[in-house]
Amino acid sequence: MRGVILIKLKQQAKTLNEFLNIKNIEENYLTTLDGQVILFMKVIPINTDLFSEEELENKMDSMSIEFSNEQYPYTILVIPRKVDIADFINEQQKLKKKLQDDVSIQIVEKRIICTHELVADKNIIENEFYLCIWTKDGENAIENLIKRANNWKQRFKNCDFEIELLNKTDIILLVKSFTIPEFARKEGTDYRDNIVRIRRKVARVQQDL
Numbered sequence: 001m002r003g004v005i006l007i008k009l010k011q012q013a014k015t016l017n018e019f020l021n022i023k024n025i026e027e028n029y030l031t032t033l034d035g036q037v038i039l040f041m042k043v044i045p046i047n048t049d050l051f052s053e054e055e056l057e058n059k060m061d062s063m064s065i066e067f068s069n070e071q072y073p074y075t076i077l078v079i080p081r082k083v084d085i086a087d088f089i090n091e092q093q094k095l096k097k098k099l100q101d102d103v104s105i106q107i108v109e110k111r112i113i114c115t116h117e118l119v120a121d122k123n124i125i126e127n128e129f130y131l132c133i134w135t136k137d138g139e140n141a142i143e144n145l146i147k148r149a150n151n152w153k154q155r156f157k158n159c160d161f162e163i164e165l166l167n168k169t170d171i172i173l174l175v176k177s178f179t180i181p182e183f184a185r186k187e188g189t190d191y192r193d194n195i196v197r198i199r200r201k202v203a204r205v206q207q208d209l
Contacts, residue, residue, distance in 0.1 A: 028165045035137045039145045043129040044162040066155040077130040079177050085115055
């Protein structure tokens with residue numbers, strides 16, 4: 001008669017914070033269980049479609065120079081989210097209440113309807129960009145991160161971008177976007193329309209023979 005041996009594995013329960021390596025979140029900082037202090041910054045987006053190819057190329061070149069000057073490690077996070085039109089619709093509703101003439105009211109109403117139709121039953125997304133910097137927890141760790149954050153602000157300002165520090169609530173929402181994503185891209189999604197392409201000019205050099 002064959003014997004059957006059953007082996008029971010003991011699993012140690014972990015809290016969500018332990019699983020995510022989060023010790024604490026206070027003000028503008030996230031502290032990890034392995035002794036790192038992390039600061040998050042959000043890049044305020046701009047519409048690159050309004051740029052000419054030359055303007056876009058110059059901006060990309062200037063950003064390459066600014067980024068190459070950084071001596072400390074950093075990470076850029078790109079979070080895709082469904083387009084949220086709630087704030088825009090609320091703004092239009094408030095505007096409609098202030099209007100007096102029928103023509104202007106009809107224009108606002110059509111604008112609201114068109115906006116709803118634009119996003120209805122469509123996976124229209126927008127990408128949010130975040131910059132993450134960190135250092136070992138210890139004396140003057142936060143002061144050093146603040147200095148680095150101010151340097152990053154100046155770099156982005158040199159490229160006509162703005163960035164803002166995330167507060168405690170924003171950091172929690174950012175962490176949740178990884179654990180409970182509001183939107184997941186499907187396999188087979190065509191990303192080509194979202195990629196900025198530049199047709200670079202090729203310099204022709206005529207050599208004397």
